[in-house]
Amino acid sequence: MTIIDGKKISSDIKHELKTSVAACKQQVNAVPGLTVIIVGEDPASQVYVRNKAKSCKEIGMNSEVIELPKEITQEQLLSRIEALNIDPEVHGILVQQPLPPHIDEYAVTMAISPSKDVDGFHPENVGQMVLGNLNKCFLSCTPYGILELLSRYNIETRGKHCVVVGRSNIVGKPMANLMLQKLEATNCTVTICHSATKNMSELTRQADILIVAIGRANFITKDMVKPGAVVIDVGMNRIEDASRKSGYRLVGDVDYNPVSENASAITPVPGGVGPMTIAMLLKNTLQSFMRANSIEAL
Numbered sequence: 532m533t534i535i536d537g538k539k540i541s542s543d544i545k546h547e548l549k550t551s552v553a554a555c556k557q558q559v560n561a562v563p564g565l566t567v568i569i570v571g572e573d574p575a576s577q578v579y580v581r582n583k584a585k586s587c588k589e590i591g592m593n594s595e596v597i598e599l600p601k602e603i604t605q606e607q608l609l610s611r612i613e614a615l616n617i618d619p620e621v622h623g624i625l626v627q628q629p630l631p632p633h634i635d636e637y638a639v640t641m642a643i644s645p646s647k648d649v650d651g652f653h654p655e656n657v658g659q660m661v662l663g664n665l666n667k668c669f670l671s672c673t674p675y676g677i678l679e680l681l682s683r684y685n686i687e688t689r690g691k692h693c694v695v696v697g698r699s700n701i702v703g704k705p706m707a708n709l710m711l712q713k714l715e716a717t718n719c720t721v722t723i724c725h726s727a728t729k730n731m732s733e734l735t736r737q738a739d740i741l742i743v744a745i746g747r748a749n750f751i752t753k754d755m756v757k758p759g760a761v762v763i764d765v766g767m768n769r770i771e772d773a774s775r776k777s778g779y780r781l782v783g784d785v786d787y788n789p790v791s792e793n794a795s796a797i798t799p800v801p802g803g804v805g806p807m808t809i810a811m812l813l814k815n816t817l818q819s820f821m822r823a824n825s826i827e828a829l
């Protein structure tokens with residue numbers, strides 16, 4: 532049984548990116564810049580945002596975090612985004628979700644220039660991805676990170692049955708679409724399960740590759756997993772744990788210990804998919820910079 536080490540792979544990717552950023556600097560005397568906007572004071576969001584900024588620094592990219600009060604109007608937020616859209620030093624814009632209820636997340640996504648949408652949430656990027664024009668879009672960071680894990684662990688995907696559990700716009704839908712593209716790390720037969728799916732375990736038990744992003748702690752139990760399956764756990768659920776200093780611990784959507792007895796490979800939580808999301812965000816930001824500066828290769 533292989534534990535898929537997302538922390539290690541993300542660190543490898545960050546080292547590769549650091550070299551690329553230095554090469555960019557050599558070529559055009561500038562480095563990529565990522566701006567993250569956070570609205571309000573959700574503590575979990577602040578941790579992610581700080582991790583993103585720290586990772587940028589590590590690889591020599593510029594990063595800016597804009598913290599806005601939760602009372603900000605949608606109009607004010609959109610005008611901040613418009614300023615970033617035309618700022619030549621900004622190559623990636625990420626507005627941390629969730630946003631307060633009075634702000635329409637769709638309107639925010641639409642306001643970000645597709646060429647700086649390093650989350651890959653804008654319909655132009657989603658559409659190009661679905662069409663298979665992967666060199667013309669930004670891939671959503673979590674699905675992209677999962678492709679990297681599959682590829683760097685040499686997991687065979689061609690013709691395999693991939694079952695995706697979850698249909699969010701951020702993970703499930705793009706993930707399922709990517710897994711059926713004609714790529715080295717994809718080319719699967721794909722099934723999508725969600726909250727209205729009947730007899731879900733009958734379907735998950737057919738998965739050679741099971742990707743779970745449903746947001747419910749320990750949802751996938753051992754009886755739902757075929758022996759030998761590859762299990763990718765996107766879940767990140769905080770559950771109370773009095774024995775921890777923080778008062779909580781992080782668990783995935785997969786009941787890890789029992790399921791790992793069936794799996795041939797599995798991602799842990801934490802240390803699996805999460806760190807890959809950040810690595811791919813940085814990779815997208817570099818990609819944006821290269822397009823903006825007409826750099827073909829490094």
Ligand SMILES: Nc1nc(=O)c2c([nH]1)NC[C@@H]1CN(c3ccc(C(=O)N[C@@H](CCC(=O)O)C(=O)O)cc3)C=[N+]21
Nearest residue numbers: 579625626627628629650801802803804805806808809
């Ligand atoms: N516009 C937008 N884009 C996002 O990509 C986005 C977002 N909004 N809102 C919130 C979610 C969540 N997210 C995470 C990324 C990395 C970890 C991560 O690095 N997790 C580590 C450690 C986490 C911990 O210890 O708390 C791990 O799984 O090992 C977690 C969560 C990005 N998100």
Ligand SMILES: [Mg+2]
Nearest residue numbers: 650671672673
């Ligand atoms: Mg993302």
